[in-house]
Amino acid sequence: MKRVNRTFPLPYFTINKNFIIQAYSEEAEKTFGSTENLLDIVDEESLPKIRKWVVPDVRKLTLEIHLKPFESEGNPLTCDLHVNWQNDLYAEVLIIMKDAQLLKVTKTMDQLRSRLDDTNFALLEEKEKLEEAIQHGNRLSAPFINLTCDTALVPLFGQITVEKMYAVEEELLQSSQDDEIDRILFDFTAVGEMDPEGTRVLKDIMSSLFYMGVSVVVVGLQPKQVKNFHVLQFPSQISFLNSLQQAIQKYCTT
Amino acid sequence: MVMQHEHLSQFFLAGDEEGALYYTKHLLEKHPRAYLYEDILTPAMYYIGELWERNEISVADEHLATAICDFVLSKLEAEISNVSRKHQKNFKAMLFGVEEEQHYIGLKMVADTFKEHGWRVRYLGPNLPMEHSLRQIEKYRPDVIGISAALSYRLPTMKILLERFSHLEWKPLIMVGGRMATKFDLKEFESNQVMVVKDLSHLNQWFNEGRDETINETS
Incomplete structure (x- = not known):
């Protein structure tokens, strides 16, 4: 192995067919130290590529490969390998590192991506907080109020949605069994829209209550809501009363 | 006939995000999501x-393709019909790529797969500094920690992470994945707390078979 006399301002090697270095330039020594085999400085992922392409059959070629990371870096370095076979035995190899511009663009793209990830993450956290708040609100939308020892009032609030109905279902069924409740008044005065799906779940809850031996009374239903009830064919055992006042007079004064 | 994946890669390489998205959505009409990913x-x-190895494209092309693929994944993820609270399980997973690691597409698909199974997921992206990951894990207390790495240079860091995570008091299951898991034999890492996940189908298999036992064992 000898230092070539010509001064190339670039890392330059002469190699044989087995990638053994025959000669190298000053720059090559500065950049890569002294190595015996060209493959020693190449990243392992690039080895198949270099073995496939750097052969005497391909006389002249430019190949993009990765080099092993330098000490301070954690990532393989991209470079262009210019190969020229002088004959079937020896090749001249010139290594030109990729333009810093490419690195800069790559880094910027990575930064942008991680910015987006962070934003996404922050949004996700907010979304989870919001969902919890909604869930909490839902659970509070059907309080179970004991009026007398056998009658309870459940005023429903806001829109009747599937989530809300599922959120109150368990609590409602539980409370109706805890005490000696015979009758539950569902008050619709504060109900706005009724989702078809949500109403269906509500119907199921009312049916369950009925099968569990509680009579269900619906009060304060507004005219526009009546047709939702009709469409879904609520159990016929449910009774209806115009207002809460009537209901209280009827069931709570003895 | 051009294979479907080759066809898709042409969209990626051309930087055609609309085309790529349109094509994936078309495939999703006929196939489940897991098939699309795997x-x-x-x-x-x-x-x-492979094309890079054949000297047909450059690293810059690869970066572009990755960005387009990332975009498509983000779009698809946003369109997963939200698993409603009633079906959402209370399992939590935290996923990230080790420090310095730049490969993340696979990890993103893993995050999506967990979400599809009703898990809560924190996807922290690639190149997460060690201290940061520890802080996040203490705060979030996930049932599964997924660590991804592609290159062999990450092995030392991976070892340190596994060592540290194995001391967490609530004993989460640690999954090691990424191309590293396919290329190298990581058997020495495996224990009843550490599982090497070779690919997405391996993960799906775990979801279908082993999850309950594994969770019970470790938490």
Whole structure:
């Protein structure tokens, strides 16, 4: 192995067919130290590529490969390998590192991506907080109020949605069994829209209550809501009363 | 006939995000999501690596393709019909790529797979500094910690992470994945707390079979 006399301002090697270095330039020594085999400085992922392409059959070629990371870096370095076979035995190899511009663009793209990830993450956290708040609100939308020892009032609030109905279902069924409740008044005065799906779940809850031996009374239903009830064919055992006042007079004064 | 994954990779390489999205959505009409990830997206990205090896494309092309693939994944993820609270399980997973690691497409598909199974997921992206990951894990207390790495240079860091995570008091299951898990034999890492996940189908298999036992064992 000898230092070539010509001064190339670039890392330059002469190699044989087995990638053994025959000669190298000053720059090559500065950049890569002294190595015996060209493959020693190449990243392992690039080895198949270099073995496939750097052969005497391909006389002249430019190949993009990765080099092993330098000490301070954690990532393989991209470079262009210019190969020229002088004959079937020896090749001249010139290594030109990729333009810093490419690195800069790559880094910027990575930064942008991680910015987006962070934003996404922050949004996700907010979304989870919001969902919890909604869930909490839902659970509070059907309080179970004991009026007398056998009658309870459940005023429903806001829109009747599937989530809300599922959120109150368990609590409602539980409370109706805890005490000696015979009758539950569902008050619709504060109900706005009724989702078809949500109403269906509500119907199921009312049916369950009925099968569990509680009579269900619906009060304060507004005219526009009546047709939702009709469409879904609520159990016929449910009774209806115009207002809460009537209901209280009827069931709570003895 | 051009294979579906090759077709998709052409969109990626051309930087055609609309085309790529349209094509994936078209495939999703006929196939489940897991098939799209395992049998089309992953092979498409491997195919792009192959093209580079064949000296047909450059690293810059690869970066562009990755960005487009990332975009498509983000779009698809946003369109997963939200698993409603009633069906959401209370399992939590935290996923990230080790420090310095830049490969993340696979990890993103893993995050999506967890979400599809009703898990809560924190996807922290690639190149997460060690201290940061520890802080996040203490705060979030996930049932599963997924660590991804592609290159062999990450092995030392991976070892340190596994060592540290194995001392967490609530004993989460630690999954090691990424191309590293396919290329190297990581058996020495495996224990009843550490599992090497070779690919997405391996993960799906775990979801279908082993999850309950594994969770019970470790938490």
